[in-house]
Amino acid sequence: MKFYKEAKAKELSQNTRIFAEVREIIERVGKHGDIAVADYNVKFGGAPAASFRVPQSELERAYDEISPELRGAIERAAANIKKFAELQRDSLWPLGEVEVEEGVFLGHSVIPVDSCCCYVPGGNHPLFSTALMLVIPAKAAGVPRVCAAVPPMRGSVLPHPATLAALKAAGADEVYAVGGAQAIAAFACGTETIAPVAMIVGPGNKYVTEAKRQVYGKVGIDFIAGPSEVLVIADDSASPTVAAADILAQSEHDCDAAGILVTTSERLARETEAEVTRQLADLDTAETAAKSWEENGRIIIADSLAEAADIANEIAPEHLEVNVKEPFELMGLLRNYGSLFIGEGSAEVFGDYVAGTNHTLPTMGAARYTGGLSVMNFLKVCTFQHITPQGAAKLAPDAETMAAEEGLTAHAKAAAARIRKI
Incomplete structure (x- = not known):
């Protein structure tokens, strides 16, 4: 690298x-x-x-x-x-009531926030x-x-x-x-x-x-979001014109945005950098995009696509584009990203506007532990339990033992109250 x-x-x-x-x-x-x-x-x-x-x-x-x-x-x-x-x-x-042992029924409800x-x-x-x-x-x-x-x-x-x-x-x-x-x-x-x-x-x-x-x-x-990011993984088959266009699409957001190219081809690296310069000349937002590219843009030459995947996983970008000849072969190596764009036709800008996936995504490496905004953010998965007298009799001794060991006497008594007077 x-x-x-x-x-x-x-x-x-x-x-x-x-x-x-x-x-x-x-x-x-x-x-x-x-x-x-x-x-x-x-x-x-x-x-x-x-x-x-x-x-x-x-x-x-x-x-x-x-x-x-x-x-x-x-x-x-x-x-x-x-x-x-x-x-x-x-x-x-x-998840409706499921009997995990005799008399002990568990489940969960899916409830929207108020x-x-x-x-x-x-x-x-x-x-x-x-x-x-x-x-x-x-x-x-x-x-x-x-x-x-x-x-x-x-x-x-x-x-x-x-x-x-x-x-x-x-x-x-x-x-x-x-x-x-x-x-x-x-x-x-x-x-x-x-x-x-x-x-x-x-x-x-x-x-x-x-x-x-x-x-x-x-x-x-939802999460704490920072400046917009795109990382493009590209091999020798990729178009430098497309790679440069997608880098500038992120760079024009603001001066803190980041466009990153990780490629196995030094020729593509050279031509993409030249394309960025050429396309900036005709861009209405060139002042912002140029500063963003100058200060935050990166081009990394990887020794292999596997190493390119490792680099992407380390950076954990908001948007990850896979512009290689066989993109599906690389998918299994990719873990950390806000949203994945597979193949050169899958423009990140489509995800921004009309494809249907959400463009509210984690940045600054947060894709290591969270995905983007979705309908799931507005839903609570709330568990419930229904325990019969027979089930309570089976659980109470172990619950009492564990509570006593933790020094929580009232917990122990609450468990014991299900099977005997306290």
């Missing part, structure tokens, strides 16, 4: 300023409610508003006024996302596709109250029309024009007009991410 292009070294220190600023926002929203949220909305670019709640009529108007081409694309994406979410949901079955907030970023681009990726799985899971928080456009009281249209197509129950850490705080703590939720999901900037970290425990979250 050798590095053809290395990323610049980064300082791995905690940003204490962001931590302190987010903590102050959460405390202010918890104490002052709507007034604090309104102040932060205006401070960060929105206009003063009489209400954060976006009327259903605005969602319908946005849906009707977007172009037919965009409306058709949103509907197709929504249909595929819903279909896949329902297939995933139906793969998780409740409510959730889907945070849809605004920022530099209206990421309306994220509205579909978050709301549709929550609805497929059967969550009774699915809310969405979206930053208003700069100088406006409303989010971008395309995002409102996507939320209409996804079926969000409540939509609020609130963004940033103040939105996370509002849905975790509750305000006069925003009822708290059980769970908050969705990506965001550093402030949103830190806010999710700080409210975790008070509410559930």
Whole structure:
């Protein structure tokens, strides 16, 4: 293995300023409610508003006024996302009573969370596709109250029309024009007009991410997500044009994004690097993409595809593309990734928008221990037991013995109470 292009070294220190600023926002929203949220909305670019709640009529108007081409694309994406979410949901079955020994019956129920907030970023681009990726799985899971928080456009009281249209197509129950850490705080703590939720999901900037970290425990979250990543495994059969295009598709997200090529071909490494430079010349987002590629982009030449798989497993990227002649032969070696794209036709951008798998994925190596957002995030698998008097008589002596050994006398007595007076 050798590095053809290395990323610049980064300082791995905690940003204490962001931590302190987010903590102050959460405390202010918890104490002052709507007034604090309104102040932060205006401070960060929105206009003063009489209400954060976006009327259903605005969602319908946005849906009707977007172009037919965009409306058709949103509907197709929504249909595929819903279909896949329902297939995933139906793969998780409740477990009825099973007798594990005489008189001891165990099982589990699959129960949706009571409510959730889907945070849809605004920022530099209206990421309306994220509205579909978050709301549709929550609805497929059967969550009774699915809310969405979206930053208003700069100088406006409303989010971008395309995002409102996507939320209409996804079926969000409540939509609020609130963004940033103040939105996370509002849905975790509750305000006069925003009822708290059980769970908050969705990506965001550093402030949103830190806010999710700080409210975790008070509410559930999906995971802590960082900058976007793609890793392309490619051999000599791959197209440098495609590899470069996919690297730049990630690089344009922001200056912290990472595009990585791991290849067994030095020719492909050389040609892909040249293609990145060529394609940057015609890219509207070239300023961001070029900086991202310069600072975070990597090209690694592996001695074999097996070594390339080992490198990918170590990095555990958000998106993993396998652009090799026989991609299915490599699949068995790959373990750590947010989502896998098999073969050169499986563009990561298809997963971002219309294929149907979710694009809300773990980053920064978190794919070593978790997968991406899915309908499963909104479902609780809750166990139950039903033990007959005969079963209790069989279990009580062992439970009493174990409790006594741990020094938990009341536990021991509770077990003994099932078979004798105490």
